[in-house]
Amino acid sequence: MKSPRLLIALAACAALLLPMAASAADPELKLPDFTSLRKNAVDFTDITIDGMLLRIMKKFAADDDEEAAQILTDIKSVRVRAFEFDSDDAYSPADVDTVRKQLSAPGWSAVVQQRSREEMTS
Numbered sequence: 001m002k003s004p005r006l007l008i009a010l011a012a013c014a015a016l017l018l019p020m021a022a023s024a025a026d027p028e029l030k031l032p033d034f035t036s037l038r039k040n041a042v043d044f045t046d047i048t049i050d051g052m053l054l055r056i057m058k059k060f061a062a063d064d065d066e067e068a069a070q071i072l073t074d075i076k077s078v079r080v081r082a083f084e085f086d087s088d089d090a091y092s093p094a095d096v097d098t099v100r101k102q103l104s105a106p107g108w109s110a111v112v113q114q115r116s117r118e119e120m121t122s
Contacts, residue, residue, distance in 0.1 A: 027106075029079070029103070030098075034081060034095075037095055040090045040091055041085055041090070042086045043084035044082070045081070045083075046081055047080040047081075048079050048080075050076065054072075
């Protein structure tokens with residue numbers, strides 16, 4: 001049986017336009033609203049870094065580390081949506097398939113993946 005603490009860390013949803021992906025016509029992740037996931041989740045985390053905050057980060061990086069500043073130049077935004085559910089049937093895989101399909105397209109590479117041992121053995 002899968003862990004009751006199913007965590008969908010759409011860290012891959014971190015809409016990072018990494019330097020590797022910059023040559024691939026600037027892929028942009030189109031995140032669904034996830035309202036249904038939010039309603040069923042026992043815990044929900046929403047992190048968005050863009051706009052003014054990202055410009056401030058770039059400025060500080062430019063002052064301290066030229067290489068980091070260059071990497072940040074190619075990043076347009078970072079978005080993380082994480083949901084924790086108390087049961088295996090709290091959501092449908094179709095709820096996240098549109099995001100998974102986008103992330104398997106050219107121009108994207110996995111930065112973080114998370115799986116529990118129970119998920120891998122079932």
